[in-house]
Amino acid sequence: MNDASLPEPANGSLTTVVHARVAPRGALDILSQQEVAKLLDRGQGGLYPLFRQCALAVLNCGTQLDDARMIFEAYKDFDLRIVRQPWGIKLEMKHAPGSAFVDGEMIRGVREHLFAVLRDIVYTHNEVVPRFDLDDAEGITNAIFSILRNARALDDKGRPDLVVCWGGHSIPRHEYEYTKEVGYELGLRGLDICTGCGPGAMKGPMKGAAIGHSKQRVHDGRYVGLTEPGIIAAEPPNPIVNKLVILPDIEKRLEAFVRLGHGIVVFPGGAGTAEEILYLLGILLDPANTDQPFPLVFTGPKESAAYFEQLDRFIAVTLGPEAQKRYRIIVGDAPEAAREMRHGLDVVRRRRRRAGDAYNYNWLLRVPAQFQHPFEVTHESMSSLVLSRDLPVHELAANLRRAFSGIVAGNVKEHGIRQIETHGPFSIHGDADIGRPLDELLQAFVAQRRMKLLGEYKPCYRIVA
Numbered sequence: 001m002n003d004a005s006l007p008e009p010a011n012g013s014l015t016t017v018v019h020a021r022v023a024p025r026g027a028l029d030i031l032s033q034q035e036v037a038k039l040l041d042r043g044q045g046g047l048y049p050l051f052r053q054c055a056l057a058v059l060n061c062g063t064q065l066d067d068a069r070m071i072f073e074a075y076k077d078f079d080l081r082i083v084r085q086p087w088g089i090k091l092e093m094k095h096a097p098g099s100a101f102v103d104g105e106m107i108r109g110v111r112e113h114l115f116a117v118l119r120d121i122v123y124t125h126n127e128v129v130p131r132f133d134l135d136d137a138e139g140i141t142n143a144i145f146s147i148l149r150n151a152r153a154l155d156d157k158g159r160p161d162l163v164v165c166w167g168g169h170s171i172p173r174h175e176y177e178y179t180k181e182v183g184y185e186l187g188l189r190g191l192d193i194c195t196g197c198g199p200g201a202m203k204g205p206m207k208g209a210a211i212g213h214s215k216q217r218v219h220d221g222r223y224v225g226l227t228e229p230g231i232i233a234a235e236p237p238n239p240i241v242n243k244l245v246i247l248p249d250i251e252k253r254l255e256a257f258v259r260l261g262h263g264i265v266v267f268p269g270g271a272g273t274a275e276e277i278l279y280l281l282g283i284l285l286d287p288a289n290t291d292q293p294f295p296l297v298f299t300g301p302k303e304s305a306a307y308f309e310q311l312d313r314f315i316a317v318t319l320g321p322e323a324q325k326r327y328r329i330i331v332g333d334a335p336e337a338a339r340e341m342r343h344g345l346d347v348v349r350r351r352r353r354r355a356g357d358a359y360n361y362n363w364l365l366r367v368p369a370q371f372q373h374p375f376e377v378t379h380e381s382m383s384s385l386v387l388s389r390d391l392p393v394h395e396l397a398a399n400l401r402r403a404f405s406g407i408v409a410g411n412v413k414e415h416g417i418r419q420i421e422t423h424g425p426f427s428i429h430g431d432a433d434i435g436r437p438l439d440e441l442l443q444a445f446v447a448q449r450r451m452k453l454l455g456e457y458k459p460c461y462r463i464v465a
Helices: 033-039 048-059 066-072 109-129 137-151 173-188 203-214 250-260 269-282 300-318 332-356 379-383 394-412 414-423 431-447
Strands: 002-006 016-022 079-085 088-097 162-166 192-195 224-227 243-246 262-265 294-302 328-331 426-429 461-464
Touching: 033 079, 048 066, 048 079, 048 088, 048 137, 048 379, 066 192, 109 137, 109 243, 162 173, 162 250, 162 269, 162 414, 162 431, 173 192, 173 203, 173 300, 173 332, 192 203, 203 224, 224 250, 250 269, 262 269, 262 332, 269 300, 269 394, 269 431, 294 300, 294 332, 300 328, 300 431, 328 332, 332 461, 379 394, 379 426, 394 414, 394 426, 394 431, 394 461, 431 461
Parallel strands: 162 192, 162 262, 192 224, 224 243, 262 294, 294 328, 426 461
Antiparallel strands: 002 016, 016 088, 079 088
């Protein structure tokens, strides 16, 4: 239950603010004294800054901003503490975003997301970090499995039916409507949806699938959202997500997508979508994964045909024809995109049965170490990236993925934005035949307004070819 005071105007904020006490819903409701102390520890090594940041992002759902720093500054007075009661805990919040409340009551979905944040932060700190070797490939894969299992994201034991949808958070209306059409067609075929949980192409497929599920009387549809602390403020969970999981960093989030999902649909997007595509193609191009079926469909409305043509050219020039064989481009035909995915999932099911692999977690997919270890975005690390044809193709894909990861950080993540303000744009060095098409692709994203939701985009990078 909620206990909220009347909203008050926020000083220089985006909306009204509310003081409230909220009881758990759908997740962790009992904490030890040690866990409470760590969550409220504001010092170095304490969890309070991380907990506050993720909680504020969840409460700020529906925002039109994708600048984490602006959100944090708008609610700089936001504070929360844990109140113990005989039957469990409550969260007490001061200066919380009023958009999370209706008539003094916190929206139920927001409350579920809020306590999912609490659950995952506590579990990762207390169970994952001490138990698993996060420098070891097997340890990382097992840690991700453990986080997903604790969040009950692996409960479904039916046939492979979870479709991951990637795409931009900043997309025009006609592209957003198309993501809903594809989601609807997937829902009609009984398929569930997993996205990065934010707005735009992450929300549209869930919205469409919910209607498709309703028509087919599917009452237990899954709408899984996977996020991480660095991106959650810029892309707060949309309200359709009914299973939210916060992974520790972007690399573990990306691995969770390919371990949990059975196929991927890619809609038009910007630097973040390119990062995800390069991550997946780099893994699929590893010789150990040659026989791994993983349906991958690029799709968008007819107006987006040029976007996919340019993306396809970039992949051809940088990664070659073998990479192009791993996906199919379908433009302006939502039913065909869904049929292609349904067919691909049937192949996955047959393969998993023959290999004895689990339906709910892809253990047999090999994820090379360079795709698992966190990439710390700094001016030095960005300028040190090697973008050369002398590299094996899957290693080149890994470094291109890191370059896009740095651009995402400079665009929307608080620490990346501050670095750009202090030291100027990141420098990305590469061979001319890689740097030139990379620059062309990024300039197209800027021209098509795929880098920012609001305002004029100022590039956080420069290509040195």
